[in-house]
Amino acid sequence: MATESAPTEAVVAPSITSEETAARAVQKRFEGLMTVRAKAIKGKGAWYWAHLEPILVQSNDTGLPKAVKLRCSLCDAVFSASNPSRTASEHLKRGTCPNFSMPPSTSSGSSPPRPISSIPPPPPLLNPCTSSSSGRKRSSPVSSHLALIESHSVYIPPPAIGAPPVLQPMPTHSQPIVLSGGREDLGALAMLEDSVKKLKSPKTSPGPVLSKHQVESALSFLCDWFYESCGVVSISSVDHPKFRDFLRQVGLPPISRDLLAGPQLEARYRNAQADADARIREALFFQLSIAGWREGGIVCVSVNLPNGTSVFQRAVPVVTRAPSDYAEEVFLDSISLAAGSTTGGINRCAGIVSDRFKSKALRNLENHNPWMVNLTCQIQALHNLLKDFTIDLPLFQSVASNCVKLASFLNTNSPVRSVFHRYQLNEMGYSGLLRASPVTDSWQLVFPMLEDILTSARPIQMTLLDESYKPVSTNDPVAGGLAEMVKDMQFWTNLEAVHALVKLVQDMAREMETNRPLVGECLPLWENLRSKVKEWSSRYNLEEGPARKLLDRRFKKSYHPAWSASYILDPLYLEKDASGKYLPPYKYLTPDQEKDVDRLITRMVSREEAHIALMELMKWRAEGLNPLYAQAVQVRQTDPLTGKLQVANPQSRRLVWETCLSELRSVGKVAVRLIFLHATSCGFRCNSSMARWLAARGPGSDRAHKLVFVAAHSKLERRDFSNDEERDGELFAIGDDDDVLQDSPFGDRPSA
Template sequence: MDKSNSTSLDVVSVTDDLTAKTIQKRYEGLVTVRSKAIKGKGAWYWAHLEPILVQTDTGIPKSVKLRCSLCDSVFSASNPSRTASEHLKRGTCPNFTSLPKPLSSIPPSSPLISPPQQQQQQNPSRKRNPSSSSSSYQILPLDSSRFCTDIVYSASPAAAPATAHLMLSGGKEDLGALAMLEDSVKKLKSPKASPGPVLGKTQIDSALGLLADWLYESCGAVSFSSLEHPKFRAFLQQVGLPLVSRRELAGARLDSRFNEAKTESEAKIQDAMFFQIASDGWKQKNGEGFGIGGENLVNVTVNLPNGTSVFRRAVFTSGRVRTNYAEEILWETITGICGSFVERCVGIVADKFKEKALRNLENQNHWMVNLSCQLQGVSSLIKDFSKELPLFKNVTGNCLKLANYFNTKSQVRNSFHKYQLQELEISGLLRVPPDSGGSLNFALVYAMLEDIMNSARAIQLVVLDESYKIVCVDDPVAREVAEMIRDMGFWSELEAVHSLVKMIRVMAHEIEAERPLVGQCLPLWDELRAKVKDWCVKFNVVEGPVEKVIEKRFKKNYHPAWSAAFILDPLYLMRDNSGKYLPPFKCLTPEQEKDVDKLITRLVSREEAHIALMELMKWRSEGLDPLYAQAVQVKQRDPMTGKMKIANPQSSRLVWETCLSEFKSLGKVAVRLIFLHATSCGFKCNWSFLRWVCAHGHSRTGMDRAQKMIFIAAHAKLERRDFSNEEEKDAELFANGENDVLNEVFVDASSM
């Protein structure tokens, strides 16, 4: 008995669910039909009838009804066409007849307007809607005999003129006007068509604020004038936003947003006990100047002990920058933040334009540690190799000979383009760097090497082609180039140079992305040496000359703070046989050990110097509690890169400020030293903005707006730790995915 009752209840429940789903589906279908009809793709009456879903107290769909938007009457939704005929057309709705008479209901006096019966005759395959009003007319195209004076209008379908083509007296331009006329007719037919989205004042203000922030943070990539583009204005209207005044965005709203960002950054700087200045942009790169004078942008940011960075100012420069001018700008920035208490600034890191300015400020202020950017130091190795390694000179010379010959010899060029299309599906000249007074920009040389490597198969096929063999008969250069291409040693050397340059560029990219601290400099250069040693073994290159180049660059960039930070940072403590975690003095050379002593005594007062050295000896012998040392060195996998990274980078400094508080003098040095950044790279400004500054920055108002926009953009990017720019992201997006590694394209030597 109970079982049968339970079964009955289950059947009833399933039936109710099916009924509810059917009702919900019916409602959604009517909503879809009405939406299409409002857009002009359905029956006329849907402008006045609105589907509504009736639900029970528990929220279960009960039935679907139609509500008249003119009088709020509710009807069954079983037959909308009949409801429209009985309620609207027969005069039952009290408000339907009081509406303004539609334009289409006025008897026409032009062959442009024809009743629906006429339309039905012209297109018999189209079913006539039985609910369509006989007084509803539609726009018809003119007949080819439109200029005849005997054309008259007749409501009879048989009298309607035959129209095969749309021919208007104004040509194709009339189609827009005709569409506007049709739109006006539709609006008059349905004066209460559903409006666009309606936003409240709060939503509108929030949306406009986000729009303004996006404009400012694009930093010139989006112009203020683009706000007045017709399509953008149409978009604003479509989403229910008012039109935006570019004067307001470039005026009051810009000032307000700048003041807000300025206040936030000032508060962060004042809250920190000390800081480091980072300055990027002094080093003018070839081909990267803007305007006639080669304008450049110098960014000055403030690195705080908690790992955050705050934008401070932007300086526009033109041409070569004098050392004393750079020194003045940096010192003005420090005094502008600190006032008379300049000891709060514990150091500067800048890209390597002139080391003299950094040395001068460090010598004048004993508590400061001024570093040159490690990104510049590692990247400069490529230039060093190109100048000092015979391998680089040999490969560059051979590639120049090949590229110039393939680009300038028309018969060879045509054959090369043919095989490029066959192998790569694109064709073009090989990029050749310009010779400026006997020196070559290796960045442009590298582009040539990549072109030759990517087109290796096509180049091989060219010298096998019969047309090239004919050229070789009378051209000794052609024979020399062909011999070089057949030589596997040429391709091996090319791959070696390309591989080394790529390795350094990848490492530089990682430095720019990860922004290592000063304590990581020694391990970073050790890692570089190990990679270059493996490269020498792989390509059978003599290590001596390569190591000499690296050591020369290392000494040029080295600062004693590298060794001191490496020793004082608990991150690099090493466990000995007794279980203690001790600083890695054994990883230093004797000269570097002396550098640690000298730097520490320089960073403290004369009275504290001997105390700091005694504490250093204690640190060397006792180290850190193993539990805290392990906690500092805990690593976790970075979800973005997949690499293992320190879980809490701030632990190194916090350990010195808490559990190592017994080291009064040494701790003061440690907390100020180990947080220092070793790179100056930070906010990157768009090239488009620099061009805009060159064009409009000569006026006081223009420069003021430029400074404010840069500050807002930089402040926002540093907040979200975004150190890239839009041009680089676009380049990655549109990259064609070419493989940088030399493919297996070499033809068997016996076939050449």
């Protein structure tokens, strides 16, 4: 048999390395010792296996097993596994182990110590109430807990065969059978039983074995996750015992927070800083994006590059409503940091987009640096439009005032509140107070109240139509007036209209935050908003004039000449005329906006080039772009995530001026700077934890700034502009909009 298997082994052997052969032998030795130990613990082997545990030792280089050791479970000492019997004699019997106590019989050599599970129970107590036909007494079952503690009981020998059962009296000095320490011994007894169970069953096998490269990669990803979740996941959570248990289960070593906030953070920061500097240095020009002035606390500065990417620069702690001259200092410092010592210097800054309105700093910088285009964020413009509606739209004022009265009454009148909560539970599955906010200039406070009342429309109607409400409405004029108001269909129509108007502008602002529109898109976006407001007024049979007046007023406050110029120079908006040419859409501009295009272009070029630029602009207006290239720029494709049509190659809008329209040199220099400019300042936002770290100006502030920089750089690199705290809030929000508002964004109108 051996001679037949030899050739097979000769063929297989060359494909197996010596290290793998040795590892297999070590693994086989380990499995054999584990089998011997398992039998011994069950009482079929040597006593010392209850205290010695085989373990595998892996190689740091290959991750393969290289040796088997014996570990003492009492003191964690490690020994060679070549001779377990000798190890037990020298370590356990000779008293080397400090936690091993040897019975006297073992020291004399008469018999080795036995496991607790193999010790027979003491003789049972007699039960005089049970006997067999032969006269022998059978003991009743006794608790295993009491069987282990017999020091205070008295053993009674069995009577002779045939003799009547006699119960011997207890000695006068004896105590009843109780635990020696009272109730405190129950815990000790449970620990003792747990130890017995551990001795009876072998310990679980070790966790997965990872190579050195796998461990390093896993720890690197884990560190990145901690940094990118900065402020949401605490770095101190690495010290949590459950997290350490998790790392041990998956075969990873523990991580210290000092390592995360020290050497690892420094390395990540240096890499991120070098990458950001290299990207800004390679760009021909850039735009500063600054957000946080409106809220106060932390102002985040990012750099928008012509290729569509953004790079985080820094976070600046500021006080609420910082003065305009301080804002100008922050702008200048940020421009200097971004420009550095590269060619072009400050001239490389194409402009600034900031969320602060009516800021003298933006105008001053634009006046002193004519090549800059300094804009206000359009998301903030839409929020200010909602503020205008809250203050100056009569419909909004009347609806908000009626809702405040209704919500306050339902919240404060105890009998009515109880009925209302009962109907809420039946209809909606939950109950609670309505948010009641006074009519202020903050639509963020008023809008949640409108949503609450619209969502609870049916419970409100049923409450005010309930029989128990009639006495209340009879005695209280306010209650009677509210009942009539709720029965009136016009109240719900007006409430739904106001809710729809706010939701319309809110959705548009949220879409802006996601898509981050460019400056050339501003005019179409505002025109789209005008058409939606017109549809809104027609749908609810309302006069368009008041809302349209406020919309036009806010448009004029937010308007910048760069909107018109970028709209005309962007090849994406070229239109085909009757002759087949693709020409800029001048017909959509007002006469004043046409003049803005000329003024802005001549401002952004030198005085010597001004007349040349105007001549090139006239040529652009008359000839436009080659139809083939114009069609290529305007090709759209469906976004797989949103399902909406998007420009297939956004960068072609700028590149076509540098290639196909190179003869329009002066206008082209303006076009390539205008087309890539962003109209919103949305980007990385500090969460509450980050803001608290950065605001605490102390010895650790430098570490906080580095941590925020690493997190922001990673998020912008992934183009992730979401906020984890807001997403968590959406996750735990009660219910969905679709549960209440089914057929339209605002639901069916409640019936009277």
